Amino acid sequence: MQVRVGVIMGSTSDWPVMEHAVNMLEQLGVACETRIVSAHRTPELLFEYAGQAAERGLEVIIAGAGGAAHLPGMVASRTPVPVLGVPVESKALNGLDSLLSIVQMPGGVAVGTLAIGKAGATNAGLLAAQIIGTHDSSVREAVERFRAEQSQKVMDQPDPRAS
Ligand code: RP5
Numbered sequence: 001m002q003v004r005v006g007v008i009m010g011s012t013s014d015w016p017v018m019e020h021a022v023n024m025l026e027q028l029g030v031a032c033e034t035r036i037v038s039a040h041r042t043p044e045l046l047f048e049y050a051g052q053a054a055e056r057g058l059e060v061i062i063a064g065a066g067g068a069a070h071l072p073g074m075v076a077s078r079t080p081v082p083v084l085g086v087p088v089e090s091k092a093l094n095g096l097d098s099l100l101s102i103v104q105m106p107g108g109v110a111v112g113t114l115a116i117g118k119a120g121a122t123n124a125g126l127l128a129a130q131i132i133g134t135h136d137s138s139v140r141e142a143v144e145r146f147r148a149e150q151s152q153k154v155m156d157q158p159d160p161r162a163s
Helices: 012-027 043-053 071-077 096-103 118-133 137-156
Strands: 005-009 032-036 060-066 083-088
Touching: 005 012, 005 043, 005 071, 005 118, 012 032, 012 060, 012 083, 012 118, 043 071, 060 071, 060 096, 060 118, 071 083, 071 096, 083 096, 083 118, 118 137
Parallel strands: 005 032, 005 060, 060 083
Antiparallel strands: none
């Protein structure tokens, strides 16, 4: 199956957060790959991965990093493929540093920044599928089914004291 989304992260320590992006993509039937690509520990690998992304057929890259989180911006600077950035919680500043590092891109190179942590990773997977859904009706329908199921769960259990 053609890999359509690259889920990359700066460290294995980011995986407990970034696995939520993969879970969402798998739920929606979107093939993805996972890689550790560090902006400061493996800068050459970053250039290689980003430089080959478009020709390899990747349609979206999800990049998660924590602290001085330059991975999403650096990857975005080297590829026309849309990059979604996930700020990972840091020990020192709870991810506020990661969020500001990723979201405050100077005008001219775009990174779509999601929320800190699990919610951001989950929504990065969802948003990647929605982007692909603009030109793939089967993925768009999977997103619509997911939303309908989500709504139905609330309708089925509207009383918080009953759960
Ligand atoms: C960043 O530094 C990674 O994205 C990670 O969030 C953070 C800490 O990395 P480790 O020291 O846990 O490998 O590059």
